[in-house]
Amino acid sequence: xxxxxxxxxxxxxxxxxxxxxxxxxxxxxxxxxxxxxxxxxxxxxxxxxxxxxxxxxxxxxxxxxxxxxxxxxxxxxxxxxxxxxxxxxxxxxxxxxxxxxxxxxxxxxxxxxxxxxxxxxxxxxxxxxxxxxxxxxxxxxxxxxxxxxxxxxxxxxxxxxxxxxxxxxxxxxxxxxxxxxxxxxxxxxxxxxxxxxxxxxxxxxxxxxxxxxxxxxxxxxxxxxxxxxxxxxxxxxxxxxxxxxxxxxxxxxxxxxxxxxxxxxxxxxxxxxxxxxxxxxxxxxxxxxxxxxxxxxxxxxxxxxxxxxxxxxxxxxxxxxxxxxxxxxxxxxxxxxxxxxxxxxxxxxxxxxxxxxxxxxxxxxxxxxxxxxxxxxxxxxxxxxxxxxxxxxxxxxxxxxxxxxxxxxxxxxxxxxxxxxxxxxxxxxxxxxxxxxxxxxxxxxxxxxxxxxxxxxxxxxxxxxxxxxxxxxxxxxxxxxxxxxxxxxxxxxxxxxxxxx
Amino acid sequence: xxxxxxxxxxxxxxxxxxxxxxxxxxxxxxxxxxxxxxxxxxxxxxxxxxxxxxxxxxxxxxxxxxxxxxxxxxxxxxxxxxxxxxxxxxxxxxxxxxxxxxxxxxxxxxxxxxxxxxxxxxxxxxxxxxxxxxxxxxxxxxxxxxxxxxxxxxxxxxxxxxxxxxxxxxxxxxxxxxxxxxxxxxxxxxxxxxxxxxxxxxxxxxxxxxxxxxxxxxxxxxxxxxxxxxxxxxxxxxxxxxxxxxxxxxxxxxxxxxxxxxxxxxxxxxxxxxxxxxxxxxxxxxxxxxxxxxxxxxxxxxxxxxxxxxxxxxxxxxxxx
Numbered sequence: 169x170x171x172x173x174x175x176x177x178x179x180x181x182x183x184x185x186x187x188x189x190x191x192x193x194x195x196x197x198x199x200x201x202x203x204x205x206x207x208x209x210x211x212x213x214x215x216x217x218x219x220x221x222x223x224x225x226x227x228x229x230x231x232x233x234x235x236x237x238x239x240x241x242x243x244x245x246x247x248x249x250x251x252x253x254x255x256x257x258x259x260x261x262x263x264x265x266x267x268x269x270x271x272x273x274x275x276x277x278x279x280x281x282x283x284x285x286x287x288x289x290x291x292x293x294x295x296x297x298x299x300x301x302x303x304x305x306x307x308x309x310x311x312x313x314x315x316x317x318x319x320x321x322x323x324x325x326x327x328x329x330x331x332x333x334x335x336x337x338x339x340x341x342x343x344x345x346x347x348x349x350x351x352x353x354x355x356x357x358x359x360x361x362x363x364x365x366x367x368x369x370x371x372x373x374x375x376x377x378x379x380x381x382x383x384x385x386x387x388x389x390x391x392x393x394x395x396x397x398x399x400x401x402x403x404x405x406x407x408x409x410x411x412x413x414x415x416x417x418x419x420x421x422x423x424x425x426x427x428x429x430x431x432x433x434x435x436x437x438x439x440x441x442x443x444x445x446x447x448x449x450x451x452x453x454x455x456x457x458x459x460x461x462x463x464x465x466x467x468x469x470x471x472x473x474x475x476x477x478x479x480x481x482x483x484x485x486x487x488x489x490x491x492x493x494x495x496x497x498x499x500x501x502x503x504x505x506x507x508x509x510x511x512x513x514x515x516x517x518x519x520x521x522x523x524x525x526x527x528x529x530x531x532x533x534x535x536x537x538x539x540x541x542x543x544x545x546x547x548x549x550x551x552x553x554x555x556x557x558x559x560x561x562x563x564x565x566x567x568x569x570x571x572x573x574x575x576x577x578x579x580x581x582x583x584x585x586x587x588x589x590x591x592x593x594x595x596x597x598x599x600x601x602x603x604x605x606x607x608x609x610x611x612x613x614x615x616x617x618x619x620x621x622x623x624x625x626x627x628x629x630x631x632x633x634x635x636x637x638x639x640x641x642x643x644x645x646x647x648x649x650x651x652x653x654x655x656x657x658x659x660x661x662x663x664x665x666x667x668x669x
Numbered sequence: 670x671x672x673x674x675x676x677x678x679x680x681x682x683x684x685x686x687x688x689x690x691x692x693x694x695x696x697x698x699x700x701x702x703x704x705x706x707x708x709x710x711x712x713x714x715x716x717x718x719x720x721x722x723x724x725x726x727x728x729x730x731x732x733x734x735x736x737x738x739x740x741x742x743x744x745x746x747x748x749x750x751x752x753x754x755x756x757x758x759x760x761x762x763x764x765x766x767x768x769x770x771x772x773x774x775x776x777x778x779x780x781x782x783x784x785x786x787x788x789x790x791x792x793x794x795x796x797x798x799x800x801x802x803x804x805x806x807x808x809x810x811x812x813x814x815x816x817x818x819x820x821x822x823x824x825x826x827x828x829x830x831x832x833x834x835x836x837x838x839x840x841x842x843x844x845x846x847x848x849x850x851x852x853x854x855x856x857x858x859x860x861x862x863x864x865x866x867x868x869x870x871x872x873x874x875x876x877x878x879x880x881x882x883x884x885x886x887x888x889x890x891x892x893x894x895x896x897x898x899x900x901x902x903x904x905x906x907x908x909x910x911x912x913x914x915x916x917x918x919x920x921x922x923x924x925x926x927x928x929x930x931x932x933x934x935x936x937x938x939x940x941x942x943x944x945x946x947x948x949x950x951x952x953x954x955x956x957x958x959x960x961x962x963x964x965x966x967x968x969x970x971x972x973x974x975x976x977x978x979x980x981x982x983x984x985x986x987x988x989x990x
Contacts, residue, residue, distance in 0.1 A: 215707030215734065219716050309863045353738060355850050358772060358827030360738075367745060367775075370738035436856065491878050492859040499855060500708030506874065507713055509954045513878020577733055617852065624849050625821060625865065 176298055179525030182227060183533055191224070191232035192530050196537045199239015200545075206247045206255035206384065207376045207571020210240045211496050218504055226508035227523050231530040233504055234484075237497050238290060238531065241480045242538050245282040245473050246549055250275060251564055253384035255571065257375055257441040257610050258476035261330065261448040263383060264603055265461060265468030272464050276408035276550050281418050281466055282473040283542040284410075289426040289474035290535035293481025296430045297488070298528050302517075304482065305489040308434040313621040314632045318642035319435070320615040323442050325646045326449035327607035329653055332462035338604045341595075345608025346615075348373055355617050356624075368580040377581040378609060380568045381588025382595075382602040388561045389593045408547055410466075418470035421451050425471035429478030434486055436494035438614055440479035444472035445607055453652070481531060488524055490514050694754050694931050695728040701921075702750075702758045704743020706736040710874055710955060714789050714919040715759035717951045718942065725938045732759075739829055740764030741774055744922075748776040752783075752924040754931035759788075760922045763830045766974035770982060771828035778975060783927050784967035786939040787920040789957040792892035793834055794876040795905065796885040797868040798861055806889050806908035809868070813844035820846045823857030823866040831857065834870045834891055834915040837981050838905070840988075841913050861885050872917055873898055874956035891915040898956050918960070920967060936964060 182188065198217070202208045214233050221229035240256075247253040249266035262282065269278040296304070311319075324342060331338030351362045352372030363369040410418070425447040432443035451467040452458045461468050484501075486492045491513035493499040505512045510520055517524045555563070572581045592602055626632035634640050699722070703715040712734065719730040735743035740763055747758035765778045776782060795806065803809050813820050824831035827850045839845055849866050851857040858875040860866045862884045870891060877898060880887040889905045890896050893914040905913050921939060923932060942948050943961035952959050962970065 211707060215712070218707070219720065219732075222720070312863065312865045353826075355852065356827055358739075358829075358850075367738060367742055370742065371736070436859070490859075490862065490884070491882075492862065493855055496706060496708075499706075499853075502855070503708030503713055506955050507716075507951070511874075511878040511881075511956075514882035514884055515878065576737065577735055621849060621851075624847065 172299055175521060175525045176529060178521070179527075179529030180532075182522055182526035183231065183529045187225075188228050188231055188526070188530065189533070191228045192235050192534050193537055195232040195235020196239045196534050196541060199236040199241075200243045200538065200541055202236070203240035203243020203255070204246045205243075205571055206253045206380055206568055208574050209256060209376075209497075210237045211500060212574050213240075214497065214500050214504070218500075218507070221504065222507070226505070226510055227526045229504060229508055230501070230523065230527055231534075233501065234527060234530065235534045237501075238477065238480050238534060239538055241290075241477045242283060242286050242542050244476070245286075245469070246279065247384075249278045249282065249469070250549060250553060251384065251560070252387045253564065253568065254379055255376070257379070257438075257606070258444045258472070258479070260379065260383075260441075260603055260606050261444050261472040262469055264330070264332075264448075265463075265465045268462070268464035269466070269469065270553070274464065275553060276546050277410045277414060277466070278469045279546045279549060280408070280410050280543065281414065281422075281470050283539055283546070284415070285418065285422040285425065285470045285474035286477040287535055287539040288422055289429060289478035290481055290538070291532060292426045293430050293433065293478035294528055294531040294535070296478075296482050297485055297531075298525075301485045301489050304431075304434050305485050308436070308486055308494075309490070311435060311638060312636065313618045313625060314636045315638040315642070316435075317615060317618040317622055318633060318639040318646070319442065320438070320611045320618065322642045322646045322649070323438070323445060323611045324608065324615070325649050325653075326442075326446045327604045327611075329449040329452055329649070330445065330603050330607065331601055333599060333601065335654070337598075337600045341600050341602070341605040342608035345605035345610075346612040348378065348605075349609045349612025350616070352613070356620055366580070368578060372613065373584060373609070374572070374575055374578075374581045375610065376575045377572050377584040378588050379606060380572055381585040382592035382606065384564055384568050385585060385589025386592025386596060386602070388564055389589060390596055391557060392561065408550065414466055418466045421447075421467035421470040422474045424450060424454075425474030426478045429475035430482045432475075433479030433482030434494070436486070436492075438610060439483060439494065440476050441610055443475040443479045447471040447475035449649075453649075484527075487512060488516055488527070491516065694934065695726050697755060698729045698731060699726070699754075700756045701730055701732050702743050702747050702756065703732055703734050704736065704740040704746075704758065704760065704764055705734065707734050710791065710872060710917075710957070711740075711759055711761045711919050713955050714952075714957065717948060718759060718788055718921065718939075721942045721945060721948055722938055725941060726934075739768060739826060741768050741772070744782070745775055747922065747924055748781040750924040752926035752928070754923075754927055754935075756924060757785075757935070758782075758922045760784075760920055762916075762918050762974065765920075765922070766971055767830050767833055767978055768828065770975060770978040771833065778971055779968075781925050782971075783923040783925050783932065783964070784971060785921045785923055785932055785935050785964050786943075787918045787960045787962045787967055787970065788939060788942065789952050790892070790916050790918045790960050791873050791955075791957045792890040792896050792916055793831070793870045794873050794880070794890055794899070794902065795868065795870055795888040796858070796861055796876050796880065797888060798864045798866075799883060799886045800864060801867055801886075803888070804886065806903075806905055806910065809888060810842050810844055810910075813842075813846055817845055818847055820844075820868065821849050821866040822846050823849050823851050823860045823869045823871075825854040825857055826850050826852060830915070830917060831870055833978060833981065836985060837913060837915065837977075838870070838910070840981060840984050841910050858885070870915075872956075877956055897958070898953075918970075919957075920962075932964060 202213045244259045245262045248259040248263040252267040254260040254263045266278045428447045429443040432439045451471045452461045705711045722730045744764040750756040858871045879885045943959045
């Protein structure tokens with residue numbers, strides 16, 4: 169502990185030079201910008217800036233590239249809250265209550281809580297890397313395929329909790345999402361599946377295309393159907409900054425979200441997404457008034473935003489302590505480190521202490537910079553909503569198209585987005601919610617992959633799922649959660665059905 | 670729809686003034702398509718290459734990532750691009766020599782691609798979980814034979830080089846190991862570290878830091894020659910396995926029909942690149958060695974590999990029947 173503090177002090181010594189502070193600021197600024205633009209993610213930006221870092225010192229380069237990554241987490245919620253466009257899977261749940269808040273004229277409040285939650289989570293997540301990195305990495309390593317499968321099952325049950333309306337429709341939407349997730353190459357045989365001979369679909373449907381279509385484009389169509397002279401957020405914008413009462417109300421959610429995010433961030437694949445979804449489900453479960461969720465509950469913004477930012481921070485743990493990347497962005501960081509002559513592996517902490525502790529110290533400073541950048545911008549973002557809708561919807565469509573194209577440089581994905589926009593419109597007319605569908609879509613491929621891998625390594629024996637303690641625990645949790653969701657639902661069904669939205 | 674597109678494209682090609690403009694090539698930005706996601710080995714190779722070509726050709730060279738289907742999407746795109754000397758592919762062995770054999774691709778690697786030069790090679794490394802009582806290739810073979818079907822190996826996906834090289838190993842040595850596909854080489858390596866699978870034939874870049882830390886045990890390299898990055902590891906052939914040489918390469922490939930003078934000029938630039946000390950250092954950092962081949966040599970390499978994998982598939986099928 170004392171030694172870690174000393175090393176952290178050493179890290180601050182490295183960051184607090186003019187050059188490194190500048191790189192940190194550039195990273196944070198770039199990250200904020202791309203985070204705000206839906207679809208335009210850290211992967212595209214970091215790969216674009218990677219060649220520019222060739223000339224830099226390795227520590228400076230990694231500080232800047234990391235700033236882009238966690239900076240993007242701050243901006244990611246902005247469009248989700250303002251115009252119902254979650255640019256990344258981690259901000260899908262934020263859109264549910266955040267957008268409602270914006271419609272009620274509380275966009276400023278939602279954005280501020282998202283930023284404050286992200287800041288707190290970012291700092292705690294960074295502390296977690298510094299003091300609990302190696303043990304957490306070992307926990308993550310003890311997760312094998314059956315455990316992931318059960319974790320994904322748990323995630324799907326959480327997706328049921330997300331739903332506000334009919335339970336039946338929520339389950340139907342999850343299944344629809346799972347089906348869309350089936351499209352693409354079969355992992356075990358390498359054969360294309362349900363791709364309709366479109367080579368563009370061989371890696372599956374692009375997440376950004378489906379998310380921007382179902383949420384953003386569908387929302388635009390629905391709004392255009394109504395009187396376009398009416399601004400979407402016709403309600404008067406009340407508070408830009410949250411009151412103490414709201415802050416207090418959100419504080420529990422922020423801390424719980426941070427804890428969940430810090431833990432789940434170390435898991436490969438869907439760690440951050442799962443953290444955001446399950447923290448929302450947790451808030452809805454612990455709340456004394458769960459009916460507020462989906463209707464503009466501040467906890468519904470605070471928890472997932474804190475969770476995804478904490479997870480963004482702790483997803484560095486497997487990379488820095490073991491050299492194992494857990495996501496596309498982390499794989500890119502491996503590439504960046506390798507190009508700078510540092511092979512990320514289990515020896516990085518001992519052989520490159522300057523890099524490890526410098527990076528950690530830079531995360532504190534970067535998070536501080538981000539909150540300073542983001543809070544004053546809220547006023548600006550909220551003013552954007554005052555734009556007449558005939559301009560705003562064009563802006564949304566153009567920015568979404570650019571974002572969706574930038575992911576794989578593919579025009580096909582823009583067509584997909586339009587298609588999903590139409591589907592999303594249809595689903596709205598049927599009163600079906602897109603969030604559970606997206607959750608099914610995200611978790612489906614991982615669920616299948618881990619299920620099949622478990623059966624290969626377990627030689628076809630289904631009991632592997634109950635023999636592993638972690639897996640068994642998640643399965644029991646899933647069943648318990650499912651029962652707790654279904655019981656009151658069945659009881660309350662009559663009143664809910666007639667309740668006005 | 671697709672035939673129509675192809676027809677439109679070929680008309681556009683015929684009408685293009687590329688043939689006349691090649692004297693002064695290059696006069697505008699050159700596009701290097703990388704058929705994989707950013708950050709991977711091929712992407713890094715592409716970025717190093719782009720930087721050198723910019724200096725040598727005096728034009729901007731941009732890298733464009735077109736990931737999908739293990740590199741097939743981007744490679745297919747280049748095979749259908751206008752052969753005007755402004756689009757090239759940083760191709761890799763997987764999509765060029767393995768995928769057309771293992772799956773159906775719209776391009777025939779021997780006809781629809783114009784290879785210019787291999788720019789870098791990287792051997793695969795045989796790694797096992799250190800808890801296994803296996804320290805060499807002969808021990809691996811003996812263990813696999815004593816426990817048939819017990820050993821599991823991770824790969825980057827079915828039909829990829831990491832999968833096929835183990836299948837080739839199985840056929841050459843008479844062993845039988847169980848395939849566990851992952852989505853990419855890095856998760857497969859991570860699974861060996863965690864002990865979820867027993868071994869993997871993974872690329873040197875992923876393997877090196879883990880071998881140094883002792884989290885995996887390196888047994889051999891799959892290439893014909895030892896690697897300067899791990900000179901103490903023997904080649905698989907040295908340990909007594911006959912006719913086994915697998916190497917991952919990245920090379921620059923043009924769309925078919927690209928004018929000869931442009932190919933010649935590009936080849937000349939890539940020859941200079943292979944000798945450039947800065948490039949050598951950059952490749953060393955990613956665990957690769959710079960290479961130069963003539964277009965004819967490159968074509969011959971692809972032909973040899975395609976034949977090798979085709980034979981392997983036939984062998985596997987015949988033993989199944």
